[in-house]
Amino acid sequence: MAWYDRHGRHDLPWQAGDAEGRRDPYRVWLAEVMLQQTQVATVIAYFQRFVAALPSLRQLAEAEEDHVLALWSGLGYYRRARFLQRAARVCVERHGGELPRDFTALAALPGIGRSTAGAILAQAHGLRFPILDGNVKRVLARHRGIHGHPGQSAVARELWRHADACTPAERVADYTQAIMDLGATVCTRARPACARCPLAEDCIARRDGLTAMLPTARPRQALPTRRTVMLVLRDPSGRILLERRPPQGVWPGLWSLPETADHAQAWPAAQAHARLDDATALTPFEHVFTHYRLHVEPLLFDGVQAHPGVTDRTDLRWSTSGELATLGLPAPVRQLLQTLEPPAPTTIFPRDLTR
Structure with a gap:
């Protein structure tokens, strides 16, 4: 958290809050979905264009699908955009036009799931829920020396256990952003900047020379x-x-x-x-x-x-x-x-x- 206060990203467009500092859950959700498989630098322009055209969950629910897909065009993985609109329509039908604050109801919406639901509740409402996106998996796998591809169920369970243990009870929104930032800017996939990492002292991968091997890569297959x-x-x-x-x-x-x-x-x-x-x-x-x-x-x-x-x-x-x-x-x-x-x-x- 001390590293985040000095070096983290604090001015991302979806972090803006109201007069009392509360973030818009719709904007947090949209950003989290866009950030699945896509880097922050790419997402920012798409996010700003999307919220300018569809600034609320209800407007997303009521929009023509072609309009939504046109706003999404270039981000790829178009199923994310369809799930986004489908979830918005479920929220209008069942949750009064708002994203539910209940974790189970939120995670059940199309395209959300456990990690995205946790990120929304942590960043929009300050509720203590762990996350496990690609950046967090990399940080935890290296810091705790966890071998095996994160897509394997046993490895995923171990990573979730550490993710939960590391999540604090206070400043959850900041911590969630901090660990994502750490993975995105310091504990990177290639050539991690271990000398600048606040976790370097007790990182198992750094100690044992395993940073290039953790997390374990998916077995490669030749692309037809x-x-x-x-x-x-x-x-x-x-x-x-x-x-x-x-x-x-x-x-x-x-x-x-x-x-x-x-x-x-x-x-x-x-x-x-x-x-x-x-x-x-x-x-x-x-x-x-x-x-x-x-x-x-x-x-x-x-x-x-x-x-x-x-x-x-x-x-x-x-x-x-x-x-x-x-x-x-x-x-x-x-x-x-x-x-x-x-x-x-x-x-x-x-x-x-x-x-």
């Missing part, structure tokens, strides 16, 4: 590569054809580009949506998921004429560049569309003027 061809269909006015992805699988429920397994299927698939002339191969790219690499080969079909009835389907839409900014798109798809050259202007021949 999957391939897909993305179809970029653009009409003369510059609109792009988007297809909503199914609720299961990669990027569930987001708007993306139509896809085929290979080039042989690309032409008939594109023709099913529009009349077209030729395709231009765009620069291939790879996107890495947790369990595999996705190799993407984009094909641009420019100046296409949409078939009647295409937009009668709820899973297809022609979108302008302005509309793309309001939709939930996978980050690599958004980046791909942002790199497109503007469509060439339509040439009007003299014979067209007599029509």
Whole structure:
């Protein structure tokens, strides 16, 4: 705590309190969900944009899913955003539009769980509950010399036991931030700054030269590569054809580009949506998921004429560049569309003027 008072982070946007110093549970919750799998430096801008658009739990519950996903676009792990909105709606239906202060009820909400519930109650209400996010796991595994991958149930139980034993009865909100900050800024995954660590004196990993080996890494497996061809269909006015992805699988429920397994299927698939002339191969790219690499080969079909009835389907839409900014798109798809050259202007021949 003495280290945190001097070196910790005290001005994060979700730490702001009211006149009596009480933090908004909604903002604390939103930050905790965003910080799952994502670093603070990345989260801050997304958090500020999100709360500016949806400043309350009720507004989140009432928002269109596409709006929520658009605000989330780029953070990845989109299931977090869906759970966030689903939990907000449960709070409106069952908890008077507020996050419950009861631990069991809070941890039961979609996407929260034990550690996030503890972090919310500790930081928003000062209640004594331990947390165990990735940073805390690393600090405790090294300090107490705990071997084994933290995903294993026996190792997780041991880490929770130490997390609870270390959590103080007072200044719980500060302690919760302190141990997360320690893991994020000092006890880092690579090259930890042990000389600056307030726990260095009795750290088992430092004493035994184990900082590079603890916490024990997940057994590595070679990532397989999957391939897909993305179809970029653009009409003369510059609109792009988007297809909503199914609720299961990669990027569930987001708007993306139509896809085929290979080039042989690309032409008939594109023709099913529009009349077209030729395709231009765009620069291939790879996107890495947790369990595999996705190799993407984009094909641009420019100046296409949409078939009647295409937009009668709820899973297809022609979108302008302005509309793309309001939709939930996978980050690599958004980046791909942002790199497109503007469509060439339509040439009007003299014979067209007599029509």
